[in-house]
Amino acid sequence: MRRLRDLFQALAQLPRLAFLAVGLFVLLGVLAPWLAPYDPNAQDLLATHADPSWQHWLGTDHLGRDTLSRLIVSARTSLVGMSLVLLIALSVGITIGTVAGYRRGWVEEVLMRIVDVGLAMPSLIVALAVIGIFGTGYWNMILALALAWWPGSARISRAVAVGVMNRPHIESLRVLGASPGRIYFHHLLPSTIGAVLVYATADAGAVALSIATLSFLGLGIQPPTPEWGQMLVDALPYLESAPWQVILPGLVLTLVVIGFNLLGESIALNRVPTPLPRRILLKRRAMAADWRKAAP
Amino acid sequence: MSTLIAIRLRNAVVLLVLATMLCFALVVSAPGNVAVLIAELRTPKASFEQIRLVEEELGLNQPLVLRYASWLNGALHGNLGVSYKTGDAIGPALASRLPITLTLVVGGAAFAMLLSFALGFLGALWPGRLGDAVSRVIALLGASMPSFFVGALLIYGLAVELGLFPTFGTAGLSSWVLPWMTIGLLPAAVLSRVVRVGLEEAMARPFALTASAKGLSRRAILFRHALPNIAPTYINALGAQGGAMVVGAVVVEPLFALKGVADLFLQGVLFRDFMVVQACLLVFLTSFILLNLMVDIGMMFTDPKLRRQGANA
Numbered sequence: 001m002r003r004l005r006d007l008f009q010a011l012a013q014l015p016r017l018a019f020l021a022v023g024l025f026v027l028l029g030v031l032a033p034w035l036a037p038y039d040p041n042a043q044d045l046l047a048t049h050a051d052p053s054w055q056h057w058l059g060t061d062h063l064g065r066d067t068l069s070r071l072i073v074s075a076r077t078s079l080v081g082m083s084l085v086l087l088i089a090l091s092v093g094i095t096i097g098t099v100a101g102y103r104r105g106w107v108e109e110v111l112m113r114i115v116d117v118g119l120a121m122p123s124l125i126v127a128l129a130v131i132g133i134f135g136t137g138y139w140n141m142i143l144a145l146a147l148a149w150w151p152g153s154a155r156i157s158r159a160v161a162v163g164v165m166n167r168p169h170i171e172s173l174r175v176l177g178a179s180p181g182r183i184y185f186h187h188l189l190p191s192t193i194g195a196v197l198v199y200a201t202a203d204a205g206a207v208a209l210s211i212a213t214l215s216f217l218g219l220g221i222q223p224p225t226p227e228w229g230q231m232l233v234d235a236l237p238y239l240e241s242a243p244w245q246v247i248l249p250g251l252v253l254t255l256v257v258i259g260f261n262l263l264g265e266s267i268a269l270n271r272v273p274t275p276l277p278r279r280i281l282l283k284r285r286a287m288a289a290d291w292r293k294a295a296p
Numbered sequence: 297m298s299t300l301i302a303i304r305l306r307n308a309v310v311l312l313v314l315a316t317m318l319c320f321a322l323v324v325s326a327p328g329n330v331a332v333l334i335a336e337l338r339t340p341k342a343s344f345e346q347i348r349l350v351e352e353e354l355g356l357n358q359p360l361v362l363r364y365a366s367w368l369n370g371a372l373h374g375n376l377g378v379s380y381k382t383g384d385a386i387g388p389a390l391a392s393r394l395p396i397t398l399t400l401v402v403g404g405a406a407f408a409m410l411l412s413f414a415l416g417f418l419g420a421l422w423p424g425r426l427g428d429a430v431s432r433v434i435a436l437l438g439a440s441m442p443s444f445f446v447g448a449l450l451i452y453g454l455a456v457e458l459g460l461f462p463t464f465g466t467a468g469l470s471s472w473v474l475p476w477m478t479i480g481l482l483p484a485a486v487l488s489r490v491v492r493v494g495l496e497e498a499m500a501r502p503f504a505l506t507a508s509a510k511g512l513s514r515r516a517i518l519f520r521h522a523l524p525n526i527a528p529t530y531i532n533a534l535g536a537q538g539g540a541m542v543v544g545a546v547v548v549e550p551l552f553a554l555k556g557v558a559d560l561f562l563q564g565v566l567f568r569d570f571m572v573v574q575a576c577l578l579v580f581l582t583s584f585i586l587l588n589l590m591v592d593i594g595m596m597f598t599d600p601k602l603r604r605q606g607a608n609a
Binding site for chain 1: 311314318322323325326327436437439440441442443444445448449451452456539540542543546547550561562564565566568569570573577580581584585588
């Protein structure tokens with residue numbers, strides 16, 4: 001009982017696990033072509049639904065394709081798609097947010113009302129509707145998801161930008177005669193981008209989930225590019241005979257999303273996990289305690 | 297309080313108008329000429345005259361404002377146009393599919409509420425113990441697992457291996473259990489944290505200390521004094537999860553072969569049937585706005601602070 005409790009508690013409060021999962025995901029995504037033991041699309045119709053063996057560590061799917069290779073290459077699909085969506089959504093969101101934060105007044109009012117309307121709608125419904133009008137395809141999916149995701153980053157950017165604009169150094173710059181362009185591009189934008197990028201980690205998991213969901217519905221990544229959601233839906237008709245081909249892609253995707261969610265949660269709680277060794281942490285704590293003592 | 301409700305009502309109406317404009321704009325901005333598409337459907341290699349005829353028939357040659365007005369007028373009377381693919385009227389199709397989606401979403405919400413209170417109290421009653429950790433892990437899993445994976449696991453575990461429930465269909469209560477669980481797990485995960493954190497915060501407030509000084513047990517304080525305090529937050533979060541549940545329905549309906557509105561929406565998206573996409577989007581957006589209105593009013597009834605603000609306003 002006690003060991004079980006310890007295990008669950010360790011599981012429940014491990015930001016390290018998050019680091020591990022996210023790090024592994026990024027590593028797999030970047031190195032996928034060199035790590036995958038087989039061509040993910042090479043079919044072997046004589047060895048369909050093979051059990052795990054030394055040749056195929058995780059078995060093969062209904063077309064005899066190596067599952068491990070497909071899982072690894074899917075990490076790349078997911079990583080690239082997610083990065084593109086976040087890149088576009090953050091660029092638009094940060095631009096709108098910082099402009100609203102810089103030029104308060106009616107500009108801010110108008111921009112933020114638009115953002116409110118965007119936020120009022122669930123992102124996947126918006127993305128689906130856009131795909132329904134403009135058709136399926138890789139870039140349509142990326143743009144549809146970016147369109148659904150920019151309002152969130154715009155709201156955060158505005159909040160951060162307003163905070164930055166209220167800091168004394170911006171006022172000093174104004175007094176010193178800095179031009180609006182200089183304040184915006186050299187001071188406001190860089191400090192906003194840094195803060196918003198940190199928040200984006202929390203969104204990354206949701207974006208990965210949406211890409212997989214769209215692919216599951218046949219509206220996202222199109223074959224032959226392997227993707228987790230698509231692997232799962234491909235294996236679904238054979239659920240009774242080959243359940244692992246359904247469970248594996250779902251499990252990997254879940255681990256990645258758990259990683260991003262845990263990371264995002266600890267960031268939201270302002271406990272940005274620092275990869276500092278325990279020894280240094282203790283030293284820092286001792287230093288901080290000394291300061292407290294030294295203060296009158 | 298009535299002024300506050302009036303403000304909310306006005307905001308909802310403004311949002312509704314914006315939503316209808318959005319639905320209309322989406323179809324207008326569609327690439328390709330709709331009239332050509334329909335004329336080609338009727339007669340292959342349609343002539344210019346035939347295309348003009350279709351334009352006239354659908355009123356596509358009129359100014360945008362007039363087209364919007366006539367579309368809105370039709371929508372208000374339940375006339376949502378005709379599916380390009382099947383030629384059927386969309387309004388009756390939506391009406392016949394709505395009960396299935398409503399059953400799915402309402403049942404899923406009920407399951408989510410039950411599970412969230414169970415998990416939340418499991419954590420709040422014994423903080424730091426095994427139950428708390430289990431509740432956290434389930435919440436994390438529920439929030440991170442894609443719903444199609446949850447559905448597949450439930451089908452495999454409970455339907456295929458154990459044979460407890462049918463894998464699809466709408467016959468009887470047992471066929472609804474798996475869809476409800478699939479669609480309800482994500483909201484349950486999020487809401488259980490709301491319950492857990494809300495109860496913890498309420499227990500840290502002075503009234504909880506007073507109650508415990510009076511000799512009330514921790515359990516009695518939790519149920520009698522802390523629980524009403526989380527109502528506004530909970531209702532708000534429940535409303536937000538309503539949107540997530542419609543997204544869930546888009547996945548759950550095809551997975552369990554349910555022919556609901558979300559399934560119709562998905563078919564429309566797959567075949568680029570603009571009118572169906574537009575009609576379903578309108579239904580979804582309208583229900584979100586109404587749901588949010590209900591949440592706002594519900595919060596006012598459960599949160600005395602909001603009520604007092606209304607009296608001063």
